Amino acid sequence: MLSGASDKLEILLVEDNPGDIRLIVETLKEGRKDYNINVVKDGEEAVNYLLKRDSHKSAATPDIILLDLKLPRKDGIEVLKEIKGDESLKSIPVIVLTSSNADDDIANAYKNHANCYITKPIDLDKFVVTIQSIEDFWFTIIKTSKKK
Amino acid sequence: MNGIKTGTSQVEILLVEDNPADVRLIKETFKDFKVSNNLTVARDGMEAMAMLKKEGQYLDSVKPDVILLDLNLPRKNGFEVLEELRMDPDLRRIPVVILSTSDSEKDVMKSYDLHANCFVTKPVGLDEFIKIVMSIENFWLSVVKLPPE
Numbered sequence: 115m116l117s118g119a120s121d122k123l124e125i126l127l128v129e130d131n132p133g134d135i136r137l138i139v140e141t142l143k144e145g146r147k148d149y150n151i152n153v154v155k156d157g158e159e160a161v162n163y164l165l166k167r168d169s170h171k172s173a174a175t176p177d178i179i180l181l182d183l184k185l186p187r188k189d190g191i192e193v194l195k196e197i198k199g200d201e202s203l204k205s206i207p208v209i210v211l212t213s214s215n216a217d218d219d220i221a222n223a224y225k226n227h228a229n230c231y232i233t234k235p236i237d238l239d240k241f242v243v244t245i246q247s248i249e250d251f252w253f254t255i256i257k258t259s260k261k262k
Numbered sequence: 263m264n265g266i267k268t269g270t271s272q273v274e275i276l277l278v279e280d281n282p283a284d285v286r287l288i289k290e291t292f293k294d295f296k297v298s299n300n301l302t303v304a305r306d307g308m309e310a311m312a313m314l315k316k317e318g319q320y321l322d323s324v325k326p327d328v329i330l331l332d333l334n335l336p337r338k339n340g341f342e343v344l345e346e347l348r349m350d351p352d353l354r355r356i357p358v359v360i361l362s363t364s365d366s367e368k369d370v371m372k373s374y375d376l377h378a379n380c381f382v383t384k385p386v387g388l389d390e391f392i393k394i395v396m397s398i399e400n401f402w403l404s405v406v407k408l409p410p411e
Contacts, residue, residue, distance in 0.1 A: 198377075205374035217410040224355035224409040227377045231407045244405060251401040255394055257381040259371040 123253055125151045126176035128160040128193065129211075130185055134234065138180070141245040147253065150174065157188025161196050164203055176206060177258045180248075181228075183212040183219060191222055198227040205259045209248060273299040273403050276326035278310040278343065279361075280335055284384070284391075288330070291395040297403040302326070307338025311346060314353055326356060327408045330398070331378075333362040333369060344376045355409040359398055 125142070129135050135153055142149055152173070154160045160181075163170045179197070183190035190210065197203045207229040212219065215233050223231045232248070235241050275292065279285050285303055292301050302323070304310035310331075313323045329347075333340035340360065347353045357379040362369065365383040373381050382398060385391050402408075 204377075205371055207374065207380065215407070220407050221355065221409055224357070229379045230357065230402075231409075232405060233407055247401060247405045251397055251405075252380070255382060255397055257365060257370045257383055259367060259374055 122148050122150045123178065124174045124176045125149050125253075126160070126163065126179045127151055127153045128155075128157070128179065128185065128190070129153065129182045130155045131182070134182075137238070137241060138245055141242050142249060145246070145249050145253075149253070152176070156186040157190065157193045159187075160185075160193050161188065164197065164200075175203075178252055179206055179208045180211050181208050183210060183214055183223070191226060194223065194226045194228055207252065207256070207258055209252060211248075271298055273297060273328065273408070274324050274326045275299055275301045275328050275330065276304060276310065276313065277301055277330045278304045278307065278335065278340070279330070279332045280305050281332070284332075287388075287391060288395055291392055292399060295396075295399045295403065297399070299399075299403060300324075306336040307340065307343045309337075310335075310343050311338065314347065315350075325353075325411075328402050329356055329358045330361050331358050333360060333364055333373075341372060341376060344373070344378055348377050357402065357406070357408065359402065361398070 127135065127138060129138070139151055142151060154163050162168050163173050166173050181190050181193060190212065194208055197206065197208060210223045210228045210231045211234060213234050220231050232244060235244055277285065277288055279288070289301055292299055302313070304313055312318055313320045316323055331340050331343060340362070344358060347356065347358065360373045360378045360381045361384060363384050370381050382394060385394055
């Protein structure tokens with residue numbers, strides 16, 4: 115619906131926890147559409163990927179970004195600031211998906227123009243339902259701007 | 263079920279929309295939702311800003327937790343409202359869902375550039391419209407953490 119009928123939605127997942135990566139990727143694989151999901155495991159690599167630096171020269175610009183906050187090397191808020199401060203990246207929706215429930219983190223994420231903030235549920239089934247809600251809302255009914 | 267804001271029970275929503283049929287449909291869909299909410303309507307961009315800034319007769323208006331914003335509005339359009347909101351230190355964090363008949367790439371892009379939180383195109387069919395309003399409320403009222411007060 116968002117991108118042309120021919121190409122798949124490009125998703126960038128920025129997450130260091132292997133269990134969470136697996137759960138998110140598998141839930142989306144069983145989802146209603148085919149997605150191209152790319153995973154980067156720290157904040158530095160996320161920025162390199164988005165700016166197509168180093169080993170990411172041929173990286174696809176994502177249609178949407180799922181961003182953890184607690185990340186090695188560069189934390190999620192720093193990554194968010196770089197995305198929202200970059201003319202060519204700022205229109206990509208960023209969904210913050212984190213274990214943090216702290217008011218400070220929530221406020222800080224919205225202040226830096228996160229498109230939404232979601233706390234990862236501890237319960238596994240609820241986590242899956244949350245991923246499916248993201249899929250239903252962001253990957254299905256939301257318009258993203260396709261910038262290539 | 264409460265994925266929402268800490269401490270309060272009712273989610274405050276501001277709907278900025280001039281089409282009476284859309285207002286009615288959205289109001290009715292929200293009324294039936296499982297998460298307790300209070301929906302206030304502004305009919306044009308000027309009225310929306312007056313409510314948000316508590317000016318004149320809107321001195322007692324409540325700060326919304328989420329704003330649903332149409333783009334094509336009398337007196338002040340949705341982009342102008344969005345731009346003002348994002349420059350106001352007190353209002354800049356409120357999530358804004360753009361709900362518009364437009365699906366032009368230019369409008370989508372401009373909305374995100376002005377830091378709209380998401381962009382939803384109003385479907386033409388009634389059932390589809392209700393479904394979309396239900397997804398918006400489900401997502402923003404029960405999945406997302408809204409900014410703290």
